[in-house]
Amino acid sequence: MTADRLTRVLRKVFFTAVALVSLLLGGVVCLMCQVLAGRDAPTYRVEGHVVSHARGELPVGGNEDAVSHTIAVDAGDRHYRVTAVDPGLDLPSGQPVTLDVSTADGSIAYLRAGGGVVDLRSGVVRPVLLISTALLALGAVYFGAVRLNVYPPVATWLALALGALLAPVVVFVRV
Incomplete structure (x- = not known):
């Protein structure tokens, strides 16, 4: 196995791992936004x-x-x-x-x-802390992916910004 082939395989594995971690962290953000929306629903x-x-x-x-x-x-x-x-x-x-x-x-x-x-409503501290932590972790994952040149930097940060803006909006519009 050549070094070039190994690099391609590692990038595919890393790309998949970044995608799965991003999906998990995005799910945490959406779920906690939904908890907050349900807390303050009419x-x-x-x-x-x-x-x-x-x-x-x-x-x-x-x-x-x-x-x-x-x-x-x-x-x-x-x-x-x-x-x-x-x-x-x-x-x-x-x-x-x-x-x-x-x-x-x-x-x-x-x-x-x-x-x-x-x-009798649930508190807001835990969901807000989970949202903040998940967004910071998501930023760190994407920063690591950009540093390792897996994604083009501009596309990564645009996707991160778009996802961070749209996920809570979609949840609040649904309620």
Whole structure:
């Protein structure tokens, strides 16, 4: 095997590896953008009342004394079950509640009861950190590919910029 042939084989293997890693990292970016879009999706209101309430111990973040509350809400034609570590969910049976249900995935965003509001949405720190890390890793992969002359530099950076701009836009337009 000549050095020229070995170089071509290595470039094909490296090209495939770069493409697969890029696909994986782009998927992480799209998924996390979708999580953020679902978190802030429009909601609709559903009124109901608490039919059952249960307490349980749920170790959260090293806190062994954390108490989780699970309530079941009867909203006429649908029944909802909510579990969270929040004292705002310590509601008696029969308590009227209003649920703000996400139009994106049907999850409960807010629970309103007796003048209090409980935010049940997931946080934004983890998705934003994953998006930032994936984009930095994607940039590093493409920078390495350009340094090894696998891709033409201009085409690589244009593809990276176009992918980074279009992936979140496509996800947000879908919702």
